Amino acid sequence: MEEIGFLGLGIMGKAMSMNLLSHGFKVTVWNRTLSRCDELVEHGATIGETPAAVIKKCKYTIAMLSDPAAALSVVFDKDGVLEQIGTGKNYIDMSTVDAETSSKISEAITSKGGCFLEAPVSGSKKPAEDGQLVILAAGERALYDAALPVFDVLGKKSFFLGQVGNGAKMKLVVNMTMGSMMNAFSEGIVLADKSGLNPQTLLDVLDLGAIANPMFKMKGPSMIQGSYPPAFPLKHQQKDMRLALALGDENSVAMPVAAASNEAFKKARSMGLGDLDFSAVHETVASGKGSS
Amino acid sequence: MEEIGFLGLGIMGKAMSMNLLSHGFKVTVWNRTLSRCDELVEHGATIGETPAAVIKKCKYTIAMLSDPAAALSVVFDKDGVLEQIGTGKNYIDMSTVDAETSSKISEAITSKGGCFLEAPVSGSKKPAEDGQLVILAAGERALYDAALPVFDVLGKKSFFLGQVGNGAKMKLVVNMTMGSMMNAFSEGIVLADKSGLNPQTLLDVLDLGAIANPMFKMKGPSMIQGSYPPAFPLKHQQKDMRLALALGDENSVAMPVAAASNEAFKKARSMGLGDLDFSAVHETVASGKGSS
Amino acid sequence: MEEIGFLGLGIMGKAMSMNLLSHGFKVTVWNRTLSRCDELVEHGATIGETPAAVIKKCKYTIAMLSDPAAALSVVFDKDGVLEQIGTGKNYIDMSTVDAETSSKISEAITSKGGCFLEAPVSGSKKPAEDGQLVILAAGERALYDAALPVFDVLGKKSFFLGQVGNGAKMKLVVNMTMGSMMNAFSEGIVLADKSGLNPQTLLDVLDLGAIANPMFKMKGPSMIQGSYPPAFPLKHQQKDMRLALALGDENSVAMPVAAASNEAFKKARSMGLGDLDFSAVHETVASGKGSS
Amino acid sequence: MEEIGFLGLGIMGKAMSMNLLSHGFKVTVWNRTLSRCDELVEHGATIGETPAAVIKKCKYTIAMLSDPAAALSVVFDKDGVLEQIGTGKNYIDMSTVDAETSSKISEAITSKGGCFLEAPVSGSKKPAEDGQLVILAAGERALYDAALPVFDVLGKKSFFLGQVGNGAKMKLVVNMTMGSMMNAFSEGIVLADKSGLNPQTLLDVLDLGAIANPMFKMKGPSMIQGSYPPAFPLKHQQKDMRLALALGDENSVAMPVAAASNEAFKKARSMGLGDLDFSAVHETVASGKGSS
Missing domain, CATH: 1.10.1040.10 (N-(1-d-carboxylethyl)-l-norvaline Dehydrogenase; domain 2)
Incomplete structure (x- = not known):
């Protein structure tokens, strides 16, 4: 996991991607309002022009969107995740969404050959900045195992809970x-x-x-x-x-x-x-x- | 508060009076089954033959009885607290009883000129042994103030809650x-x-x-x-x-x-x-x- | 049951005793404010000076008081029911009181040799006037049986529910x-x-x-x-x-x-x-x- | 309302259409299992081969289906209501369905120019046979008014409750x-x-x-x-x-x-x-x- 994509730079996403940078990960970021990427770039991040572009570039991509609508849009809309996802690509959605939304995204990703993990978090701004989130992951076990070094940076503890929806x-x-x-x-x-x-x-x-x-x-x-x-x-x-x-x-x-x-x-x-x-x-x- | 009476040597009372002894207080103990006093005597306690005898001897007496019936019996029965209570005598009931029982005891004590404080505790055997009880006191404020050195030994924190019944x-x-x-x-x-x-x-x-x-x-x-x-x-x-x-x-x-x-x-x-x-x-x- | 005593001429009691009179019973009435007896007297009732006097005169007496305090007072106070109750005397309390009050009255009556029945009713003014109450009786079964002709006048239905308190x-x-x-x-x-x-x-x-x-x-x-x-x-x-x-x-x-x-x-x-x-x-x- | 179509001859539908026949209405019936129509035919009913055929023949058609799935199927499937519904045709669904199902049917009917009324009933077999149902109608007011002679036969009382879904x-x-x-x-x-x-x-x-x-x-x-x-x-x-x-x-x-x-x-x-x-x-x- 050298190169990580990161979609969504709200309060949470910004703090989390900053943590990844400061722990030595290479991060390619995207945000709907691209200007929010500037501060990250100053700290060494690269910009991806679209979600699709980020997926194309990175083997592992994390999403941290504000709500189910945004989470769906980033995947299904034009220039979205689905256009480049496929075998060998991994998508970790850490947004807080309902089980139904999560399942819809999971099915779309996996039907194209990609790997999916839902990983909503417990904790807000301060724990995000301090790398003290609690991560409730579910979906592809192998991807969870591969993501552990990242989760160790972002949270104080992560759990693997089984099938998609359990988070x-x-x-x-x-x-x-x-x-x-x-x-x-x-x-x-x-x-x-x-x-x-x-x-x-x-x-x-x-x-x-x-x-x-x-x-x-x-x-x-x-x-x-x-x-x-x-x-x-x-x-x-x-x-x-x-x-x-x-x-x-x-x-x-x-x-x-x-x-x-x-x-x-x-x-x-x-x-x-x-x-x-x-x-x-x-x-x-x-x-x-x-x-x- | 050099000399303290202590009525009731159940699990709680024994641990509490032991704590008082080890902190340098002189303690006169009484228990319905007198043999339970032996271990305390080994550690320096004196025995009182009856509740009345303990009251007579000590300016301050603490009670730690098992239930409302026992708390009432020790006060009102023959050779009980009431026979010797009076001006200058102080009675602190730390048993867990209902507000009605506490009020009944309070009235009997104060009508004879004694001072009364209810002081039920939060915490069981282990905190009692460790002097880590939480003490919920109510009744005579002056008596609470006088008892603080004792409460500091028995508990990690004590509260004065106002009138009798509030504990x-x-x-x-x-x-x-x-x-x-x-x-x-x-x-x-x-x-x-x-x-x-x-x-x-x-x-x-x-x-x-x-x-x-x-x-x-x-x-x-x-x-x-x-x-x-x-x-x-x-x-x-x-x-x-x-x-x-x-x-x-x-x-x-x-x-x-x-x-x-x-x-x-x-x-x-x-x-x-x-x-x-x-x-x-x-x-x-x-x-x-x-x-x- | 030719001669019936009736204690209490509130809204309910007045309607009930009027019903008894109009069905041919001889009724001796008492009320704390005696002037409330006047209308009953016009319809043929006799006045009793005190509860005790009514009990003395009548083999069967019914009480219909406003609350537990009144029900107790009529029995236990000076010139009350207890002064004349005894073997061969029957007391039916139709007031709405709690089980405890009812038990207290029951014990006092029966310990003097009298017979007791509690018989609270379901229904208010109109059913009382129309003889359409529902009567929930409990206590002495023989007295219930003897009182049935009276209950048939006062109510549309009566139940015998067993021991005192069940009403x-x-x-x-x-x-x-x-x-x-x-x-x-x-x-x-x-x-x-x-x-x-x-x-x-x-x-x-x-x-x-x-x-x-x-x-x-x-x-x-x-x-x-x-x-x-x-x-x-x-x-x-x-x-x-x-x-x-x-x-x-x-x-x-x-x-x-x-x-x-x-x-x-x-x-x-x-x-x-x-x-x-x-x-x-x-x-x-x-x-x-x-x-x- | 001389000629009425009736779709669904379960326990309820059979009793209701029988009532219509005995009150002088001409009724054209359809049921998924056509043999259930025989008894109705003996009492003067005509058979419609499909829901569409019934709609084509009758200005007013009533449906009484067992559940939402059946109610939807009769409207949307091949040979269903939608194929013949249009201006001047009226459809009254008396099945018990949820508000969503009812709205879906309503929209389909009205978008083709037909009139729609939902009219679920309160009451089961016996009231259906006795014409004693309670009818909770909602939708097109004019259709409700036109249907009153029918509702008077089927029920003891009908209510018009406003927009579709209120029933x-x-x-x-x-x-x-x-x-x-x-x-x-x-x-x-x-x-x-x-x-x-x-x-x-x-x-x-x-x-x-x-x-x-x-x-x-x-x-x-x-x-x-x-x-x-x-x-x-x-x-x-x-x-x-x-x-x-x-x-x-x-x-x-x-x-x-x-x-x-x-x-x-x-x-x-x-x-x-x-x-x-x-x-x-x-x-x-x-x-x-x-x-x-």
């Missing part, structure tokens, strides 16, 4: 668990407050015990203030809860707590909180005014 | 949050498993992310094995959920996720799992056999 | 079922409305199908208007849900739908709707303003 | 309400039983009160016996709950009680009860064995 599913399970925890936390904060306890003290007590975790520590203080700057928007969290419940439906798994949590997030959306951080579900518990 | 309430809020988290975790594990993902990999992924916490790390592996050795029995967890929901009822706080979690714990009880660890709620999610 | 429990089960149905109905109305369907048409469709019932028919139109004149106050409905859930807790019955309904009623209380009709739980579903 | 939505809202009621009922039955009350007596009490309804009366006795002969299969009920929740999701309506009910139906599916009647959700409440 997306793993993210759903994690986010569902996180969403229910956020509801549990919100109910605890409000119960403390309404029972005459200091919610900040609750945070301090929680942080010393068996359920202490970074999310409570990071979001608790602003939740108490009623402030929810969007890190992970509530409407996206609710969408993931819905998809996780649908996954449970397919597999006959009843999940009453996730279902109750999902309704709380829906309630929050109906209150106009969908664009705030998902911790704004706190408002659905706290919002009562009077009592009788 | 018990804080424990309920923490345990309610913990109970809902356990349900969220169980649903995640089962969803992963039934969706074709390796549950152990889910544990690994969770442990690297924003919701990583000691409870998931500690209990996850045995839950996957279907093993639930009782650290905190499920029926006690369900009781705490019920009491927390009742506290919410009093204060007009709707908590749909805690309510759903409570029903899952009740379901677990109906399946005969009440004496296992509270992580056995996992079985209520996992138990379905067929599908259609 | 109260049956009411809880019925009210719990009713409370969850009200939530199901509210969610249906709001879903229809927000999905672009006419909620009034939903009422019409429901009324023609397998789940048509008097409650939907009676309360639906005003719910659509956002009007909730209190027939059965929401806070009382929520109390009954809570007690039913507690009964389930005692008997290890998990009831996730009742639990979700109970939280909705609590939410309604937190919104200040506790004194309105229990159909006001509709507001908890409808209340969202925006969306995103 | 399907109304059925979802009704079935969702019904599904939550079934859960409320199941919980009531089990709570009565486990609390020492006779469940049959609960049925009797319910049947005399404000929530008495045909479903409780019809299904209660067999539920108590643990018998669930499939009238409306549980897996179909759960599918409708899921679709109703999705409809709520689209419109930002949180429905916590429906969500809890849906999870109970999913639990039932995981227990292998999906092919039984939806009242088998009773087993999810009743199934606990032990207790602690």
